[in-house]
Amino acid sequence: MSDVLTPPEIDRTPFEGVVVRAHGKWFAVQEIGGSRQLLASPRGTLKRVRQATDLVAVGDRVIVTELEDNEARIEEVLPRKSVLERPARGSQTVQQIILANPDQALFIFAVHNPEPHRRMLDRFLVLAESQSIPAMIGVSKIDLDRGGDDGIPDSRRLFGDYERSYRVHYFSARTGEGVEGLRVAMQDRLTVVAGPSGVGKSSLLNAIIPELDQQVQQVSSATGKGRHTTTSAEIFRIGPGSLIADTPGMRALAMHGVPPEDLDRHYPELRPYLGRCFYADCRHISEPGCPVLEAVAEGAIPLERYESYVALRTGASD
Numbered sequence: 001m002s003d004v005l006t007p008p009e010i011d012r013t014p015f016e017g018v019v020v021r022a023h024g025k026w027f028a029v030q031e032i033g034g035s036r037q038l039l040a041s042p043r044g045t046l047k048r049v050r051q052a053t054d055l056v057a058v059g060d061r062v063i064v065t066e067l068e069d070n071e072a073r074i075e076e077v078l079p080r081k082s083v084l085e086r087p088a089r090g091s092q093t094v095q096q097i098i099l100a101n102p103d104q105a106l107f108i109f110a111v112h113n114p115e116p117h118r119r120m121l122d123r124f125l126v127l128a129e130s131q132s133i134p135a136m137i138g139v140s141k142i143d144l145d146r147g148g149d150d151g152i153p154d155s156r157r158l159f160g161d162y163e164r165s166y167r168v169h170y171f172s173a174r175t176g177e178g179v180e181g182l183r184v185a186m187q188d189r190l191t192v193v194a195g196p197s198g199v200g201k202s203s204l205l206n207a208i209i210p211e212l213d214q215q216v217q218q219v220s221s222a223t224g225k226g227r228h229t230t231t232s233a234e235i236f237r238i239g240p241g242s243l244i245a246d247t248p249g250m251r252a253l254a255m256h257g258v259p260p261e262d263l264d265r266h267y268p269e270l271r272p273y274l275g276r277c278f279y280a281d282c283r284h285i286s287e288p289g290c291p292v293l294e295a296v297a298e299g300a301i302p303l304e305r306y307e308s309y310v311a312l313r314t315g316a317s318d
């Protein structure tokens, strides 16, 4: 007889989920292979164990137990296989995790408005390479590309060099051109979308997930701001097993932990020439008997990319 008063039975079997959003000390956890999305907080002992690093980050795989009222407890954070991080505000040493466990990264720069900063892209790529996160490049706002007098589109002039080593997707969230190709490239993976502010990362997500458009609109009218600017990483589902993480616009990713002598390996264009230099510790800057320098002279390595390597290697990067 008490049926009416008894809440539906909660399945208290711990299950695996992915942290899709952070709200202060609370984390939205999406069930893997299921439909539950619960607000979870870490159990007390977990807090003590992991004090040294970010306790829980968006993208973390976690084991949770469901409690009352759509809440849950995070029992365990599974080991991170990769992280994308940046220096925390006002600190050179403390890193802030942007996203845990990305399967791949999509670095977006606009062809115009804002004008692209290729050295920044190069730093993003080095970071992804150093963490073995496969990287793709998205060139956005190609509807603004009027091309030069020579008829070559600005997007190709600016980013053509990267096509040798990376998948470069040229697209416009406004016209929809190139968006389908990106959607396909993001299937069955967790893709972290990163890049400077205003390049159209959220607009791309809206173009891929039309239902999202409304969500973003609601957020922006609720805060009274004209434009929604992303303030923390958030994961969206674009299909079974296909997840995209939108991230706030950023100027820098953490370059700590990338020793200068490893930089050459993180430029795919240089890799075929490594290991055959006259000096074992060759920096490929002015040393004799250096196949990298020969390749640069022959035009086999794009000059811009080589100069970017030298700037990072010598600490002269802006």
Ligand SMILES: Nc1nc2c(ncn2[C@@H]2O[C@H](COP(=O)(O)OP(=O)(O)OP(=O)(O)O)[C@@H](O)[C@H]2O)c(=O)[nH]1
Residues within 6 Å of the ligand: 140, 141, 142, 143, 144, 171, 172, 173, 174, 175, 195, 196, 197, 198, 199, 200, 201, 202, 203, 204, 228, 229, 230, 231, 247, 248, 249, 250
């Ligand atoms: N012309 C043109 N404008 C675009 C396109 N995509 C986005 N925009 C505009 O660019 C501005 C920034 O877009 P957002 O999607 O908010 O950029 P974001 O990269 O998410 O910016 P943050 O959240 O601040 O990092 C908005 O005014 C968009 O309308 C595009 O394909 N073409």
Ligand SMILES: [Mg+2]
Residues within 6 Å of the ligand: 201, 202, 203, 228, 229, 230, 246, 247, 248, 249
């Ligand atoms: Mg955004």
Ligand SMILES: [Zn+2]
Residues within 6 Å of the ligand: 277, 278, 282, 283, 284, 285, 287, 289, 290, 291, 292, 293
């Ligand atoms: Zn060399």
